[in-house]
Amino acid sequence: MKLIRSLSGLGREIRSIQSQAKSIGFVPTMGALHVGHAALIRSARRECDRVVVSIFVNPIQFGPREDFKRYPRDRGRDLAFCRKEAVDLVFAPDAPSIYPEGFQTFVEVGELAERLCGLSRPSHFRGVATVCAKLFNLIRPDRAYFGKKDYQQLLIIERMVRDLHLEVEIRPVETVREKDGLAVSSRNRYLSFEERKRATSLYRSLLEGKSGILQGERDPKKVVAGMKRHLRTQVTRIDYVEILDADNLRPMAPLKGKIVIALACFLGETRLIDNVTLRV
Numbered sequence: 001m002k003l004i005r006s007l008s009g010l011g012r013e014i015r016s017i018q019s020q021a022k023s024i025g026f027v028p029t030m031g032a033l034h035v036g037h038a039a040l041i042r043s044a045r046r047e048c049d050r051v052v053v054s055i056f057v058n059p060i061q062f063g064p065r066e067d068f069k070r071y072p073r074d075r076g077r078d079l080a081f082c083r084k085e086a087v088d089l090v091f092a093p094d095a096p097s098i099y100p101e102g103f104q105t106f107v108e109v110g111e112l113a114e115r116l117c118g119l120s121r122p123s124h125f126r127g128v129a130t131v132c133a134k135l136f137n138l139i140r141p142d143r144a145y146f147g148k149k150d151y152q153q154l155l156i157i158e159r160m161v162r163d164l165h166l167e168v169e170i171r172p173v174e175t176v177r178e179k180d181g182l183a184v185s186s187r188n189r190y191l192s193f194e195e196r197k198r199a200t201s202l203y204r205s206l207l208e209g210k211s212g213i214l215q216g217e218r219d220p221k222k223v224v225a226g227m228k229r230h231l232r233t234q235v236t237r238i239d240y241v242e243i244l245d246a247d248n249l250r251p252m253a254p255l256k257g258k259i260v261i262a263l264a265c266f267l268g269e270t271r272l273i274d275n276v277t278l279r280v
């Protein structure tokens with residue numbers, strides 16, 4: 001496994017892979033790797049000749065009061081993780097290589113970024129889209145792998161690829177969960193013992209909402225109200241609970257077609273997100 005930090009080194013490696021006519025599967029991450037990331041890496045491993053993982057805590061996708069500084073960073077552990085998953089190349093640049101002095105060009109996301117996490121994290125998706133566009137340009141992957149756990153991010157990246165005619169196929173990967181249903185996340189390690197127990201309420205309430213809909217409830221307001229009643233007894237604060245069209249994230253009533261139930265809640269200071277999709 002190769003570890004590359006510089007853009008020039010990366011360019012050399014990518015040209016060498018391409019000269020051998022090998023396909024590239026790319027998994028962008030912020031490190032603190034876990035079984036959710038492993039699922040993405042394994043999908044890439046199955047479908048591509050070479051697997052490239054990036055590890056980069058992207059400063060421009062964090063708001064001023066968010067956890068950029070305390071986001072978990074453990075390079076040694078992440079590299080050992082990648083080695084075990086048979087990754088071919090890890091790209092771990094520093095921030096000035098990606099955002100050199102004078103950097104001022106961004107990918108601006110439209111309506112898809114205006115709901116859900118976009119409301120409480122105003123420049124988050126612009127930061128995500130910008131860094132993904134840069135990484136796609138640098139790595140030139142055939143396929144890039146994204147978790148459905150970050151459903152809005154997945155839709156935004158798919159949209160960006162279409163809108164900017166990027167030559168990469170976006171491959172969605174199912175959310176990996178702990179035994180008790182909690183979606184695996186690098187931020188779960190912030191939780192105290194007590195908060196960790198209460199965090200199971202996120203997925204439980206999603207399942208409760210889903211089963212209400214499957215049993216015939218078509219009024220999103222009623223489903224959301226029921227979910228919030230349950231969540232309020234467990235979490236510190238609800239950021240949002242919404243039921244939207246799964247293709248364009250627009251609200252709808254009555255519920256029909258492919259929908260996503262998405263939520264974000266705080267447990268103490270830690271903000272966790274989760275979602276489920278279903279067809280009505």
Ligand code: AMP
Nearest residue numbers: 029030036146147149150174175176184
């Ligand atoms: P992150 O390092 O948190 O930015 O995540 C990198 C990628 O891993 C994103 O595409 C996430 O959606 C994906 N991911 C994170 N957690 C999970 C999970 N529990 N299941 C599946 N994919 C995940």
